[in-house]
Amino acid sequence: MKPGRxxxxxxxxxxxxxxxLVLEFHVPAYRTGHLWTAVLHQWPILFAYIISxxxxxxxxxxxxxxxNTIAQxxxxxxxxxxxxxxxxxxxxxxxxxxxSALASGNQSDMKxxxxxxxxxxxxxxxxxxxxxxxxxxxxxxxxxxxKHTKLHQKTKDDPLRSVAIYAIALVVTPFSTWLGALLxxxxxxxxxxxxxxxxxxxxxxxx
Amino acid sequence: MKPGRxxxxxxxxxxxxxxxLVLEFHVPAYRTGHLWTAVLHQWPILFAYIISxxxxxxxxxxxxxxxNTIAQxxxxxxxxxxxxxxxxxxxxxxxxxxxSALASGNQSDMKxxxxxxxxxxxxxxxxxxxxxxxxxxxxxxxxxxxKHTKLHQKTKDDPLRSVAIYAIALVVTPFSTWLGALLxxxxxxxxxxxxxxxxxxxxxxxx
Amino acid sequence: MKPGRxxxxxxxxxxxxxxxLVLEFHVPAYRTGHLWTAVLHQWPILFAYIISxxxxxxxxxxxxxxxNTIAQxxxxxxxxxxxxxxxxxxxxxxxxxxxSALASGNQSDMKxxxxxxxxxxxxxxxxxxxxxxxxxxxxxxxxxxxKHTKLHQKTKDDPLRSVAIYAIALVVTPFSTWLGALLxxxxxxxxxxxxxxxxxxxxxxxx
Amino acid sequence: MKPGRxxxxxxxxxxxxxxxLVLEFHVPAYRTGHLWTAVLHQWPILFAYIISxxxxxxxxxxxxxxxNTIAQxxxxxxxxxxxxxxxxxxxxxxxxxxxSALASGNQSDMKxxxxxxxxxxxxxxxxxxxxxxxxxxxxxxxxxxxKHTKLHQKTKDDPLRSVAIYAIALVVTPFSTWLGALLxxxxxxxxxxxxxxxxxxxxxxxx
Numbered sequence: 001m002k003p004g005r006x007x008x009x010x011x012x013x014x015x016x017x018x019x020x021l022v023l024e025f026h027v028p029a030y031r032t033g034h035l036w037t038a039v040l041h042q043w044p045i046l047f048a049y050i051i052s053x054x055x056x057x058x059x060x061x062x063x064x065x066x067x068n069t070i071a072q073x074x075x076x077x078x079x080x081x082x083x084x085x086x087x088x089x090x091x092x093x094x095x096x097x098x099x100s101a102l103a104s105g106n107q108s109d110m111k112x113x114x115x116x117x118x119x120x121x122x123x124x125x126x127x128x129x130x131x132x133x134x135x136x137x138x139x140x141x142x143x144x145x146x147k148h149t150k151l152h153q154k155t156k157d158d159p160l161r162s163v164a165i166y167a168i169a170l171v172v173t174p175f176s177t178w179l180g181a182l183l184x185x186x187x188x189x190x191x192x193x194x195x196x197x198x199x200x201x202x203x204x205x206x207x
Numbered sequence: 208m209k210p211g212r213x214x215x216x217x218x219x220x221x222x223x224x225x226x227x228l229v230l231e232f233h234v235p236a237y238r239t240g241h242l243w244t245a246v247l248h249q250w251p252i253l254f255a256y257i258i259s260x261x262x263x264x265x266x267x268x269x270x271x272x273x274x275n276t277i278a279q280x281x282x283x284x285x286x287x288x289x290x291x292x293x294x295x296x297x298x299x300x301x302x303x304x305x306x307s308a309l310a311s312g313n314q315s316d317m318k319x320x321x322x323x324x325x326x327x328x329x330x331x332x333x334x335x336x337x338x339x340x341x342x343x344x345x346x347x348x349x350x351x352x353x354k355h356t357k358l359h360q361k362t363k364d365d366p367l368r369s370v371a372i373y374a375i376a377l378v379v380t381p382f383s384t385w386l387g388a389l390l391x392x393x394x395x396x397x398x399x400x401x402x403x404x405x406x407x408x409x410x411x412x413x414x
Numbered sequence: 415m416k417p418g419r420x421x422x423x424x425x426x427x428x429x430x431x432x433x434x435l436v437l438e439f440h441v442p443a444y445r446t447g448h449l450w451t452a453v454l455h456q457w458p459i460l461f462a463y464i465i466s467x468x469x470x471x472x473x474x475x476x477x478x479x480x481x482n483t484i485a486q487x488x489x490x491x492x493x494x495x496x497x498x499x500x501x502x503x504x505x506x507x508x509x510x511x512x513x514s515a516l517a518s519g520n521q522s523d524m525k526x527x528x529x530x531x532x533x534x535x536x537x538x539x540x541x542x543x544x545x546x547x548x549x550x551x552x553x554x555x556x557x558x559x560x561k562h563t564k565l566h567q568k569t570k571d572d573p574l575r576s577v578a579i580y581a582i583a584l585v586v587t588p589f590s591t592w593l594g595a596l597l598x599x600x601x602x603x604x605x606x607x608x609x610x611x612x613x614x615x616x617x618x619x620x621x
Numbered sequence: 622m623k624p625g626r627x628x629x630x631x632x633x634x635x636x637x638x639x640x641x642l643v644l645e646f647h648v649p650a651y652r653t654g655h656l657w658t659a660v661l662h663q664w665p666i667l668f669a670y671i672i673s674x675x676x677x678x679x680x681x682x683x684x685x686x687x688x689n690t691i692a693q694x695x696x697x698x699x700x701x702x703x704x705x706x707x708x709x710x711x712x713x714x715x716x717x718x719x720x721s722a723l724a725s726g727n728q729s730d731m732k733x734x735x736x737x738x739x740x741x742x743x744x745x746x747x748x749x750x751x752x753x754x755x756x757x758x759x760x761x762x763x764x765x766x767x768k769h770t771k772l773h774q775k776t777k778d779d780p781l782r783s784v785a786i787y788a789i790a791l792v793v794t795p796f797s798t799w800l801g802a803l804l805x806x807x808x809x810x811x812x813x814x815x816x817x818x819x820x821x822x823x824x825x826x827x828x
Contacts, residue, residue, distance in 0.1 A: 005214055005271050007626055012222025012426075015633025020230060022710040023641060027717045035722060035730035039737060053710070057703040064626050064699065075402065078271065082264040089229040089260070096234045101242060109242035116246060195696065212421055212478050219429025219633075227437060282609065285478065289471040296436040296467070303441045308449060316449035323453060419628055419685050426636025434644060489816065492685065496678040503643040503674070510648045515656060523656040530660060 003073045006081055010067075013085050014060040018053055021092055024099070025049050045099040051188060052095040058191045059088055059124065065198070066155070070135065071143045080134045087123035094120050111173050114180045118170045121187060125162035132156055158194050162187055210280045213288055217274075220292050221267040225260055228299055231306070232256050252306040258395060259302040265398045266295055266331065272405070273362070277342065278350045287341045294330035301327050314384055321380050321387045328394060329373035336366035365401050369394055417487045420495055424481075427499050428474040432467060435506055438513070439463050459513040465602060466509040472605045473502055473538065479612070480569070484549065485557045494548045501537035508534050525587050528594050532584045535601060539576035546570050572608050576601055624694045627702055631688075634706050635681040639674060642713055645720070646670050666720040672809060673716040679812045680709055680745065686819070687776070691756065692764045701755045708744035715741050732794050735801045739791045742808060746783035753777055779815050783808055 025046060030038035063084075070077075094117035101109035132155070135141055165187040173180025232253060237245035270291075277284075301324035308316035339362070342348055372394040380387025439460060444452035477498075484491075508531035515523035546569070549555055579601040587594025646667060651659035684705075691698075715738035722730035753776070756762055786808040794801025 001272070001275055005218060008215060008629060009218045009222050009267060009271075011626060011630045012219055012633055013226050015630050016223055016226040016637055018706075019634050019637040019641070019710050020226070022707075023713055025711075025714055027714070027721050030730075032725045032727045033729050035718065035727075035733040039718070039733060050707075053703075053707055057707075060630060061696070061699055061703075064630075065622070065696070068622055075268070075272070075405070078268055079402075082260075082268075085225075086229075086257075086260055086264075089226050090232075092230055093232055093234070097242065097246070100234050104239045106239045106242075108240050109237075112242040112246060195700075198696070208479070208482055212425060215422060216425045216429050216474060216478075219426055220433050223430055223433040227433070282475070282479070282612070285475055286609075289467075289475075292432075293436075293464075293467055293471075296433050297439075299437055300439055300441070304449065304453070307441050311446045313446045313449075315447050316444075319449040319453060415686070415689055419632060422629060423632045423636050423681060423685075426633055427640050430637055430640040434640070489682070489686070489819070492682055493816075496674075496682075499639075500643075500671075500674055500678075503640050504646075506644055507646055507648070511656065511660070514648050518653045520653045520656075522654050523651075526656040526660060 001073050001078075003067055003070050006073055006078060007067055010063060010081060010085060011060075013089065014056065014063070017089060017092065018056045018060070021052050021056065021095060022049050024092065024096055044102045048095055048098045048102060051185065052091055054192060055121075055188045056088065056091055058188075058195055061195050062128070062155075062191070065195075066131070069143050070141055072141045074138065074141065077134060077138070077141060080131055084124075084127040084131050087120055087127055090120045090123075107177055110177050111180065114173050114177065114184055115170060117184055118166045118173065118180075121184065122163055122166035122170070125159045125166065129159035129163070132159065155194075155198065158191075162190065165190060208280050208285075210274055210277050213280055213285060214274055217270060217288060217292060218267075220296065221263065221270070224296060224299065225263045225267070228259050228263065228302060229256050231299065231303055251309045255302055255305045255309060258392065259298055261399060262328075262395045263295065263298055265395075265402055268402050269335070269362075269398070272402075273338070276350050277348055279348045281345065281348065284341060284345070284348060287338055291331075291334040291338050294327055294334055297327045297330075317384050318380050318387065321384065321391055322377060324391055325373045325377045325380065325387075328391065329370055329377070332366045332369035332373065336370070339363055339366065362401075362405065365398075369397060372397060415487050415492075417481055417484050420487055420492060421481055424477060424495060424499060425474075427503065428470065428477070431503060431506065432470045432474070435466050435470065435509060436463050438506065438510055458516045462509055462512045462516060465599065466505055468606060469535075469602045470502065470505055472602075472609055475609050476542070476569075476605070479609075480545070483557050484555055486555045488552065488555065491548060491552070491555060494545055498538075498541040498545050501534055501541055504534045504537075521591055524591050525594065528587045528591065528598055529584060531598055532580045532587065532594075535598065536577055536580035536584070539573045539580065543573035543577070546573065569608075569612065572605075576604065579604060622694050622699075624688055624691050627694055627699060628688055631684060631702060631706060632681075634710065635677065635684070638710060638713065639677045639681070642673050642677065642716060643670050645713065645717055665723045669716055669719045669723060672806065673712055675813060676742075676809045677709065677712055679809075679816055682816050683749070683776075683812070686816075687752070690764050691762055693762045695759065695762065698755060698759070698762060701752055705745075705748040705752050708741055708748055711741045711744075728798055731798050732801065735794045735798065735805055736791060739787045739794065739801075739805055742805065743784055743787035743791070746780045746787065750780035750784070753780065776815075776819065779812075783811065786811060 025042070028035075028038040028042055094113060097113035097116055098110070101113040136156075165183060169180050169183035169187065172183060232249070235242075235245040235249055301320060304320035304323055305317070308320040343363075372390060376387050376390035376394065379390060439456070442449075442452040442456055508527060511527035511530055512524070515527040550570075579597060583594050583597035583601065586597060646663070649656075649659040649663055715734060718734035718737055719731070722734040757777075786804060790801050790804035790808065793804060
């Protein structure tokens, strides 16, 4: 089967998620005449949404580039794609947890929020590992061009590296909120950097 | 008419539903400093959303594979597709009912929630039966390839089997909440298993 | 320019609307142990959502069939399509008004809700008239096949007939809530019937 | 890489935004029997949503026409497109701020709301400038036809003109709410007018 509808369905899920994320950035509760102060207090929350936008956006970029190398799909790949999409649809939940914990400023709640985000991010990276493994074992699904092998080789260890970062973040967060937050942030930025590193190394061979 | 836009529209509906489902998994009400306990109490609710994600995801898989065998659509099929999509858009409602009833733990409310879910699931399976019947009576709409007949034969009794499971669940639930829940769960998992059974039996003949 | 993205964008808007409509059908406020009674009281509201689903679904069917006869788009048609989509995105608002008024059962509020729905429906039909007129004046945009002329002739007066029905409903509703509601319902069902009438008369000529 | 999925993903984001915008136009809080008065009081708010619909719709029209001139995308353009989409997803937030401030009628809150809208609009125009600059520096991405050069030349200064309008609005709003509002409105209408001006000047050369 052609990957057209799998891509269209996935694009729909990504588009909804990335749009809804920011839609959760609500008008704050405020006393009439004090909207300005209320809005200013929202910047840490806006920052959380910007990071999640970057995260989901980068996941879409990888999904986009990866399925560009897939010529055929089978029922197994169709199902694995659902497994990849599920934890991604969860990103909105820990983002809201972080926004809520940042609003109250409670250390214990922030730790909870960061840990849940770590778990979701770890599951996402693990599901990408599953996707890459599935495709490697069903090589006939891939576009038959040597150049794509390079993309597959360059990216194949990224998910495990990310799983490691998020696992460390999980362990560190109970001891230090901000070190945990930094590791989480590093994990997310690592994806975007990996995408551009990919860009440089395969610029010519991928069209 | 070509099925392109019918598929794109349906993909949109499925993508929104499956994404929104999990978006209903809200930040719990919690006292500052007690987010961890509040989040832990949400796992039964998360389970309800995971099952509904699996359900809507599997319905999309069937829709995807089925319309892969359709070469032409007419106005009747366009309308029948809306009839199929309507009960699917309702899935979010009983999922929220179950989440709400699980949160309170009240047996009577859980029975209500499971029964409404059974009714919606029964309507979905019945609408798929309508879809299969419509296409069988308008055979010119199908891709003219013998191999697809096999897919149509393998799947044609699935909807009625599901209707039977959900009807039994409907009758059993008032007497036993958990047996009713188990039957509902069995019905949903039956769809996913049926999809993979299909996969094995038609692996070679479908491309 | 090709109509591909105009159709994809419109499909997205229709898919979101038709899905969100039913998502507004919320878990009712209920006392623990009384979910069943609360759910039963929601049936008139569910009916309002079913009618709006049928309405938006039928509008999509017409949009789908109509743009099937368009080979090229220009900037004017791109803009006219936005004008068509705007009142359609409003349908959710009067549907919620009707659901809210039905829940309280207040006659005066129901009249308000039906009148707002009439206004939105009238604007939708008027915008379709605008679309048909625009395309008739820019005949080069159409698929160059005689058979499509028949579709254009069959449908060209439908919008004005609908505008008339909704205008009468607008005038009647302040005097009789239920006669007004009946006219509104008749207007919506008229669209679906018109679609199938179209189906019979152009079955052979349209592919 | 082909721009197909970038367009589909962007169409999804635009479709969700433009639909959700109006969905935020909620049933007003009202006492039973006074829905009519409550609805009438919503017209200034409806006006805010209509303007944002026009704004997001026009941004889609430009995105649509612009990517019509792109034959190939690379990873950089894929990322720049995310940068363009981000501030657009923010439009819903200041629209709600304006709706909220208009509802209370407080001058100071209105200024806040208009200023936030100005900032978002300025970021959107700046991101379009980034998009145009990126494509100009990677000319191989463009459709190789002289006629499109005209589109690029006609539109290349539009973003900077808009940035200027919104910057002036930003400065003026603290001194005069209504002059600020007028400048914001002028900026948005400027986009729509620019689209039609484009239409006239390139009617023949673009197909």
